[in-house]
Amino acid sequence: MKKLCVLILLLFIFCSLTITLPAAAQTSTSSWPFYVEVNGATGNPGLYDLIVPFHVMDKSLDDLSDLRLIDSKGREIPYAVRVRRDVENSRAIETTIFNRAVVGGAAEVSIDLGEEHGEHNAVDIVTTGSNFRRRVVIEGGETTDQWRTLKTGEMIFSFNSDNKLVDSNRVSYSPSRFRYLRIRVFPDELSDAHDRPEITDVRVMMSVRERGELVTWSANVPSVQFLRNQGAPASAWLIDLGARVPVDRVALKFFDSSFSRPFQIEAIDDQNVRLVASGELTRREGDDRPIVINFNEEEHTRNLRLLVTDHSNQTLSLMSIEPSAPARQLVFELKEAPAQPLRLYFGNRNIPAPHYDFEKELANKTSTNVTRVGVGSRTSNGNYTPEPLPFTERVPWLIYLVLAVSGIALALILVSLARRSMRRPSEPAHTPSAEV
Numbered sequence: 001m002k003k004l005c006v007l008i009l010l011l012f013i014f015c016s017l018t019i020t021l022p023a024a025a026q027t028s029t030s031s032w033p034f035y036v037e038v039n040g041a042t043g044n045p046g047l048y049d050l051i052v053p054f055h056v057m058d059k060s061l062d063d064l065s066d067l068r069l070i071d072s073k074g075r076e077i078p079y080a081v082r083v084r085r086d087v088e089n090s091r092a093i094e095t096t097i098f099n100r101a102v103v104g105g106a107a108e109v110s111i112d113l114g115e116e117h118g119e120h121n122a123v124d125i126v127t128t129g130s131n132f133r134r135r136v137v138i139e140g141g142e143t144t145d146q147w148r149t150l151k152t153g154e155m156i157f158s159f160n161s162d163n164k165l166v167d168s169n170r171v172s173y174s175p176s177r178f179r180y181l182r183i184r185v186f187p188d189e190l191s192d193a194h195d196r197p198e199i200t201d202v203r204v205m206m207s208v209r210e211r212g213e214l215v216t217w218s219a220n221v222p223s224v225q226f227l228r229n230q231g232a233p234a235s236a237w238l239i240d241l242g243a244r245v246p247v248d249r250v251a252l253k254f255f256d257s258s259f260s261r262p263f264q265i266e267a268i269d270d271q272n273v274r275l276v277a278s279g280e281l282t283r284r285e286g287d288d289r290p291i292v293i294n295f296n297e298e299e300h301t302r303n304l305r306l307l308v309t310d311h312s313n314q315t316l317s318l319m320s321i322e323p324s325a326p327a328r329q330l331v332f333e334l335k336e337a338p339a340q341p342l343r344l345y346f347g348n349r350n351i352p353a354p355h356y357d358f359e360k361e362l363a364n365k366t367s368t369n370v371t372r373v374g375v376g377s378r379t380s381n382g383n384y385t386p387e388p389l390p391f392t393e394r395v396p397w398l399i400y401l402v403l404a405v406s407g408i409a410l411a412l413i414l415v416s417l418a419r420r421s422m423r424r425p426s427e428p429a430h431t432p433s434a435e436v
Contacts, residue, residue, distance in 0.1 A: 043337025
């Protein structure tokens with residue numbers, strides 16, 4: 001009986017291990033089903049970059065964490081992926097406001113930026129009132145006696161409509177190192193003859209805008225489909241982007257000269273449909289520019305559907321479709337010549353992210369020259385070996401066999417215990433002997 005219990009215990013342990021322990025992670029190049037060869041990284045030390053192409057993104061994870069850069073000797077080269085969106089960084093500068101005044105109806109203040117202020121190129125001007133459009137003049141100087149014009153004719157405004165506020169109070173100018181600034185805000189000269197502005201606050205800053213890199217491509221114009229949207233006649237185009245890729249805008253050209261119709265764009269993945277943009281599709285007579293539709297947020301998808309509600313109008317004639325997305329820039333550093341060919345492997349959706357230290361160090365290195373390289377076409381990896389399935393998936397009947405054997409063994413144990421209990425003789429009652 002003890003041997004039977006031990007056997008059952010061993011079976012349970014074996015089954016648990018085969019269920020819970022995944023296959024050992026592969027670290028060789030056989031772990032990735034695809035690769036592209038990197039062209040141009042010949043070995044001179046320095047930073048290199050490449051734009052990840054669509055035929056790589058189509059088979060990779062959305063965040064590209066499955067990519068590995070490996071040379072022919074199996075050496076892995078750390079990299080970082082940057083999404084090249086437009087980025088604006090602003091650094092505020094501590095200031096002191098003095099000499100508040102009113103000159104000819106214009107509000108005026110002077111500002112001292114201190115001795116160690118560095119460069120500045122923008123101010124945010126906070127004024128009293130609403131529903132205005134006011135002209136601004138900004139001057140700079142090393143002293144408060146001599147001033148040079150930095151910006152003139154710029155407008156700040158603030159308007160309320162339907163409980164929505166639209167305003168702009170930032171004025172930019174060429175980078176300057178003047179210690180003192182003088183700002184004048186003139187009354188609204190068009191809509192309010194009694195406007196008396198007051199400057200309540202001024203924030204001086206150094207604003208740096210890093211221009212992104214946009215990838216744009218052409219998609220085939222599909223056949224139009226006729227349907228109804230909310231009871232009204234509508235037209236729909238199912239747009240194939242060519243691969244499952246990121247997209248955050250689309251530019252449309254039409255043969256029609258003028259129109260204004262409700263539209264919506266949906267991202268479609270299998271049965272998952274997501275609304276990414278909606279509004280009014282408008283074109284005026286004589287305007288031949290493409291209509292650019294920006295999405296609410298970036299999407300990873302293969303298909304988009306453009307739905308236009310026509311009502312009683314003629315169906316629009318779509319001329320061209322150009323989707324766009326911020327480029328995915330892969331940056332890496334060569335400290336010595338890599339063994340050629342240098343390959344970028346991808347397509348393993350189960351491998352964990354690498355979390356290279358290089359990602360954190362890159363911010364201090366991007367000021368140096370970066371050499372742009374390219375990649376070849378997608379190639380199937382002949383050495384690819386899929387990760388083995390867990391043992392219980394390869395032998396699915398094992399769990400049922402273990403459960404059946406365990407059930408039979410438990411039943412035998414219960415029967416054995418019942419028989420022993422029935423065979424045990426009853427013990428005679430103990431009575432004390434009588435004393436003589």
